[in-house]
Amino acid sequence: MINLLTYPAAFGQFSSSPFCTKAAWLLNLSGQMWRREDTLDPRMMPYSKLPVIRVEDRLIADSDGIRAHLESNGADFDRALTEEDRAVSRAFIRMSEEHMYFHLVLDRWGNPDIWPVVRETYFAGVPRLIRPMVTRQLRAKVLAGMKTQGLGRLDEVQRLNRIEPDIAAITTRLRHRDFLFGDRPSAADTSVAPVLSAIRATPGTTLLKRFVEDNAILTGYLDRCARTMG
Ligand SMILES: N[C@@H](CCC(=O)N[C@@H](CS)C(=O)NCC(=O)O)C(=O)O
Structure with missing residues (x-):
């Protein structure tokens, strides 16, 4: 199970951060099982920013890093693209x-x-x-x-x-x-x-x-x- 560390929902969006919303969408597209874990404090995170995913005990930071992780596990978000x-x-x-x-x-x-x-x-x-x-x-x-x-x-x-x-x-x-x-x-x-x-x-x-x-x-x-x- 992947945990997505994200800022909470705001103004009807999945998160106040579009990068966290992006990460959630990538996770959904990847077909992996995941759950959200809301936090307001990114200071202990690798770049002091969110989103971050926790996979077993490993923290993977940055929505691009999350994308790369999902792709290295078989996701291909751009399958149909030339x-x-x-x-x-x-x-x-x-x-x-x-x-x-x-x-x-x-x-x-x-x-x-x-x-x-x-x-x-x-x-x-x-x-x-x-x-x-x-x-x-x-x-x-x-x-x-x-x-x-x-x-x-x-x-x-x-x-x-x-x-x-x-x-x-x-x-x-x-x-x-x-x-x-x-x-x-x-x-x-x-x-x-x-x-x-x-x-x-x-x-x-x-x-x-x-x-x-x-x-x-x-x-x-x-x-x-x-x-x-x-
Ligand atoms: N390049 C990063 C950007 C993430 C980012 O900028 N996150 C902001 C919220 S939208 C953040 O956590 N900022 C906290 C801070 O700068 O202290 C990504 O794609 O994940």
Whole structure:
């Protein structure tokens, strides 16, 4: 049995983290038996991040590490893809995880109207007395990281302009297919859909959330992925 160490569910999603949702979807697609183990504290984890899986006594960190583990045990998430498709798939994964994801972080942690709802949801398990101190420090760290990454220096309109071509590329792929690489989910869907779903599920209103909600191809895709994720 595999244990998936994950952040708890939030805003109707499997987890507050799209990487944890991705890991759960990969596990489901792999056909392996697994169960979730919720935690709020990743500090003892190999990279101090989640998701992580525990297989017997071994910890395997990072959603890509989890994918590699499942593939080394026989899963082939991209079975139906050509070599060219696999190359494009890799680029879609990186685009969603290393760019689009950070827009989600800024929508949730950076927006002063949304942050209080996010804080009370994510950290409901932290004792009320120490919650303000713990979350203030964490938020400052996350936002400092976003400044270093670069997107934290843009205003909301500039950010929307930055992500629009990514969303256009995804929409183009989905215009004539149910999933990014055909009529079944593949690895790219397990990265792209959780990030977009989390953007759509974020409480309150952001320009990006409205942009996603107004795209019927995208919302149809996200609903389909949610039904398929298991
Ligand atoms: N590349 C990692 C990213 C995982 C990640 O960024 N996890 C975040 C939550 S979405 C985390 O645990 N952050 C805790 C921290 O940075 O302290 C993966 O694919 O699993």
